[in-house]
Structure formats: C-alpha cells, structure tokens
Amino acid sequence: MTINAPIPAASSPQDGTPLLRKWGALWRHVWRDLRAFPYRSRAPLALNPFSFWPGHASALADTAGHMPPIVPGYAFHTDYIPSAGGRIRFKIRLNGLRANKGDLVVAINRLNGQGGIADPKIKTISLASLVERNSEVSISMRGGLGFSYAVMGTVSDDADASADGIEINVTGAESSDALHRRFETARREFLSEPGSGALAAVIVERRATLAEPISQMCTAHQIDEPLYAEWCARIGQAPSRHRKQWEFVFICRTLEHYGVLRSGSRGLGFGVGIEPLSSAFAATGCHIVATDLAADDDRAQAWNKTDQLGANLRQIYHPHLCEEKAFFDRVRFREVDMNAIPADLRDFDFTWSSCAYEHLGSIQAGLDFFENSLRCLKPGGIAVHTTELNLSSNTDTLDDGATVIFRRRDFEQLAIRLIRQGHEVIPLTFDSGESELDRVIDLPPYSSGPHLRLALLRWVATSFGMIVRKKA
Template sequence: MSSPIDGYERDLDPFAYFPKARSRIAGLGGEAPLPSAKYGLHTHYVHARPGPIRFRLRLDDLTATRGRLKLRVSALPSDLNPQPRQVATLIRPLADLARDGGEIVIDGTARPDETYALAVIILDETDASASAATVTLMGAEDGGRFARAVGAGRTEIFGEQRPSFLQSLFGTDTSAVPRVTGPALLTEPVSQMCTAAQFDEPVYDEWVARLHHPRHRHRKQWEFIYILQALERAGALRPGRRGLGFGVGGERLPALMAAMGVDVVATDLPQDDARALEWRATNQHSSELDGLVYPDICDEATLRRHVAFRAVDMNHIPADLTGFDFCWSACAYEHLGSIAKGLRFVEASIATLRPGGVAVHTSELNLTSNRKTVDNQGTVLFRRRDMEKLAARLIAAGHAVAPFNFDQGEQPDDQHIDMPPYGPEHLKVVLGPYVTTSFGIIVRKKGN
C-alpha cells in the first residue's frame, strides 16, 4: 500500500454515478431504489495520468459477517462510441475487510485519453453496514496537459487567421463572417464565449437579482444572463412581444419574461421520449407548465396568462410555430445527437421568427481542437470551424449574425480548468480529451 504512484491524489464522490440511489451496504447512498441488486457505489469517470494508478476505498465503521465485495476499475475510451473497458478487479469477503479496518486498494494502469471509475459490487447476500465511504484516486491528472492544450488553442485555433486559410482548410468560404477582437462585454453582447470579466459587469448582478437566484461564477448561469442581455439589447423583451424557448427544462427565464409582459411558448422533449429520462433524473426536464412556476419571480396567475407549454423535439420543430419576435435555447442543441443535427436546429429555429426577429442560442465550444472533437453522442462539442460554417450559411441566406469574438479572458478564473468531479463554480471544463466552455450566437432574421 505504500508504493509511490505518480500524479495527484484526488478524493472522488463515491456515489456520483447514481447520486440518489441506496447502496447494498446499509447506511450508505441516498433514498432512491437500488440501480441494481448488487450496487455498492460508483464514482464518476475521471482523468488519470498515464501509468500506474490506485483507487483506495475506506468504509468507516464497517461491520459485516457475510457477503463478498468486488472492486472493479473501468476505463472509458474517448472515441466516438465508447464502451467501458475492465482494467482490474478484486474480490474480498466483507467480514475480512471489516476486521482489517475497512480499507482496501486496487491498482491498475492508465492510458492516455481514457477516464477511470471505481465501482463496488456486492456479490452475495450481506448484512454489511457502514457510516461513510471515501474513495481516493492516486495518480490523478493534475490538469497540466489540458492547460497547455488550451494555451495552444488560443493561438492555433482562436488567433487571427486569414479567411483564405479557413476556406482552404474546411472547404467553406467564411470571409463574410464578421469578427471583432478585444474583451468580450456582456453590456454589448455579440457572439462570444463566457469569460470572468463579464461576471464583474453591473448588468450581470442586475439580471441575477431579477432571477432571484444565488450568484455564482458558473458558465451555465452565464448562459441565462447572456441570453437575457442579448434579447434586451435587441429590444425583444417588451410587453406584448412573443418568444419561443427550446429545451427549457426548469429554466427561470419564462417566469421572468412573463413578469415583463412577454408572451412565451416554452418547449421541451415529449415526456415519453427516451431522451427525457436522463433529464428528468437531474430535474432538467419539464413536461408541463407547473415546472416553470417561480413565485419569487412572477406570480402564478401572471405566468399562466403569459406562458404556454408545448412538447417539442428540437430535431423536428412543428411547422405551426411561427411568427415569434425571438427564440432561444440554453445549452440544449449540443444534445441533439450530432454536430450536424445541432447546426440544422439553429438554422431551423430561424424559421420560427417573424422578419427581423432574433435568435439567441448557447452551446459547447471546443477550446483545444479545430479538427477532432466529440460527435454523434449525447453531448457533442462544436468547434470554431463548425460555428464559422453555420454563420456563413446563415449570412448566405440573408440573415445577420452578430460578430464573433473569441476572447477567452485573462483572469485567474479564465485559466482554471475544472475536471470531474466538477466543482460548483467553473468557466472551462474537461469533457473527454477536450476542454470546453460556453459560447453564444446571436442571429437576426432577414427582413424588417
């Protein structure tokens, strides 16, 4: 147990994979039913340095007279259709483990561009109980290679590049795509990334106060504020205006818009859609208007007067949803199944607007590669080239796209890259072998 392991030690949430589920070890886990009859615990998949790694499990106050515990280390490759790979297993009688103090380790070898998780499986009937569980990964990734990749991307991907270079590399003429440089400002939003400086602008606090939500430096909260500010600057949030929200989940935006006298159609996946199951498990899906009631923002009578709910698959927008003054989505179109489907959604959303109407959409942006990325999965990562192609197509169709600003910020929070298990505040995170942040695009439909 004392052999050195290269890398950092990191404590992992033992129940992160099934955060609400009970464990077969009495006293551990949540109150939800067991995900399987053998479930003990399961961490998130996290990055490790290539080479030897060790998971250490400690079960405090463990007591047991029967049953066996199986430790399993699994690896998740970072290809397009990953399947877990078994790295190591270890079986131990629970009574022996209790007698030895409840601590056990399992070793394995990590490869580049894989993530690792520890699962505990209870093989037999058991009377085991414990007061707490702690899982530590020795050999964890320190984030250095991700920071270096982001630094390289600032120059190689997001530095000033000639349109002729982009055209020859990706086969699309992006010379018409407007671009600006300098700090990204929330006060005067364009198509831009989330940066720490925007949280320091007074307008950020003004919107947070109106949403009655605790202020925190998290890119998801930034997305909501960015959408509101972009719509406000476009003159869309006025009494009598009509808005259409896609994939709203439990957002507070419809309630605030209703309080401002705006009429809203809020949409989310049909309840019986298999893709909605995961979102319901994390309280990020709505199937009716009740999930959008926030009395601290808007009284329920006013909300029901101004907001209607409708089940909509973003891959198949109904033809009768038209004539809106604005539409929006917050980190939703990266979940449509592929990069191509996500980009088609943004283009299709323009058809829901009246001439001159405004669309504001936020999503994931890959900061470390303009070539390889995550595609054809539940969450995809758009690259600069994807966003440039989208803008070029929209402009060719006669629409106006707010200039692209690829400022990534210079504050310490802009340099921090969060890795699983994610902390409560972050602007940039590791997703597979890439680093991503939030990016918003603003489009005005052609016409008056």
C-alpha cells in the same frame, strides 16, 4: 526465454512471432509509461464516490443521497478522470464496514477519446472478507492515452453490508498541469486566429461584454459588469461566478439588447427544464411556449432522475419572478423533441436554449437543430442558444453520444451555412478573458463556484452563446 535468446532451430517463424509480439507489446507499455510520467499526477487524487450520480441513494453509505438508485445495488460511481497513458489505480476504503454476506463488484469503466464505452475491468470481492482486510480494495489497469476512467461499485442482492463512509482515490490520472498546457496552447493558437474568407468580417477580435453582446463565451469580465448583477436580480438569483448562471444572463441580455424582449413578443424555449427564464420573460409581458422532451422518452430519464426535466407548467413556474395569473395566461408548455421540431411552431420573435443542443446525439445533430430553430422565427427574429465550447482542441473532441463538445470550427461551419442562406450571424469573438479566474479549470467533483472553465474528460470546456438574426 529472454528477448535476446536464440529461437530454437526446430521452431518455425510463425512459432516465434507471438513471443516477439508479446515482448514488443511489453516494451511499448514500458515506453508509454515512461513517456506519460511527466503528465501524471504525482500524489493520489481524492475522488467524490457519488459525483457521477449525485443525490442518489447508495446501498452502502447513507451519506450519498435519497433519490432512487440508477442501477440495482448501486454503491458508488466516481466521475471520469483522464489518463496520461500509464497504469491507473483506484483505491477504495469502506470506513466502518459491517457485513456478513454478499459481494462487492468493482468495475473500472472507461471511455475512449470520443466518449465511446470500452470494455470495463471487473473485480468481485466478498464483503465479509473485506471486513477482515481493513475494508480496503484496489483495482488497476493500464490506461490508454486519451481514455478516461471511473470506478463503480455495486453490491449483490443478498448483501447485508453498510458503511459509515466511502473514500476513493486514484493514482496515474493525468495531472491538471496537462489540461492547463492544452488550454494555454489553444489560447495562443486557434482561439486567437482571425477569421478568413467568408468569415473575415464575422470572426472579430473584440472583448466579450454584456453591454454589447455578440456571439461569445463566458468570461470573468462579463460577470463583473453591472448588467450581470442587474439581470441576476431579475431572474431571482444572487450573482455567482458560474458559467450556468452566465448562460441565463447572456440569453436575457441578448434578447433585451436586440430589442425582442418586450411586452407582446412571442418566445419559444427549447429544453427549458426547470430554468427561471420562462417566468422572467412572462413577467416582461412576453408570450412563451416552453418545451422539453416528453417525460416518457427514454432520453429524458437522466434529466428526470436529476430533477432537471420540465414536464408541465406548474413545474417550470417560479412564483417569485412572475405573478401567477400572468404566468399561466402567457406561458404554454409543450413536449418537443429538438431533433424533430413540429412544423406548426412558427412566427416567434425569439428562440432560446441553455446548454441543451449538445445533448442531441452528435455535433451534426446540434448544428442541424440551430439551423432548424430559425424556421420558428419571424423574419428578423433572434435565435440565441448556448452550449459547450472546446477550449483545448479544434480537432479532437466529443462528437457523438449523450453529450458533445463543439469546437470553434463547428461554429464557423454553422456560420457559413447560415450566411449562405441569407441570415445575419451576429459576429463571433473567441475572447477567452484575461483574468486569473478565466484560467481556473474546475475538476471533478465540480464546485459551485468559481466555475467558468471545467474539465470534461480530457478536454477543457466553457459555455458559448451564438446569436443569429433570421433573414428579413
């Protein structure tokens, strides 16, 4: 029956409705594909087969890594790629595949616009038959607007397969042009808006600098300042155009500028992992309590498996930054849940964290942490915490789950809360930089540099540091 064929007289309206709905759904899919076409990548996009769990051993290819696999039979897992709304197709080629038995299970995993997990599409293929079919397999599904997709492969327990390498590409993903359009729109609109009301004097139009740091995002100009190279040397790193290194430098320079990085000061670090800051601060004569999640906490497993979890003093010690006796005299390690800061952690001159409070479960949990961290300070103490800033939306974002992306309005909400409590919020600038490097968006698999802006699912993000002085 075609869409314009008459419904037989014997059919009731209820009988015809499902068919009309099917045709309506079909035309909606066609219209969505046509609408999405300008925003879709024209050419296949090559993906790193192992970028989602880098360094972990693959059951198929020796080139993946040597750490224990995250899931049994793990073969590959790409990063998540945003869809413009049309059909998305992954093509996997297993170069030099050798197999006599077992199956390959391929799944398209998908996340909705808030980062929630949606039902995957799964395909099971005999590995022996793949050898006969040029070792290639394709899997596709209709992409949802605002959804992001990754392809994952596992092999069955009885598989005897091995491959020389794995190649994966995707068609139907959102083009990088769409990300750049959203970023440029944000620069013209909400990022450049002046403050109003209670925030009129707190949101300032000022270039972000390390010479006089305020609450600000990572920009190329700061990396070019002499202070950047100076602080890189003090934390034992060669300068690079990478936002994570900027976070370390920004925290150090902020504490120095506001007069709390001095001999005898007490500092409290949250989610320190194996970062160099505890050692660098101890070298200046500060007494530090470095904290991280307990190693047996379920939430710590991902960090532990990627060697980013600090579990003891020896693990966080950087011998090239601080003499051993001074470090172990001045630094203590403690297991702390940032969602439940112990009441006895008090009277510190400063607190800090580097890209930690976006991993507390929700935007609200992150804002609560920042507020609660001020209780750990002496009157006049400084809190400086860096996190993710959404550069493409002040409305839609990842607001729940293992990683969230804060918006400008979230920092404004936090500033108002803290001002009402009598704290001094160091002014915020949303200067996003003017150089070409400030407009480069790093796409998965991410590079080691330049890496100031990156695509996180369908959003553009960067690092942002907020500074607050506790009320006297």
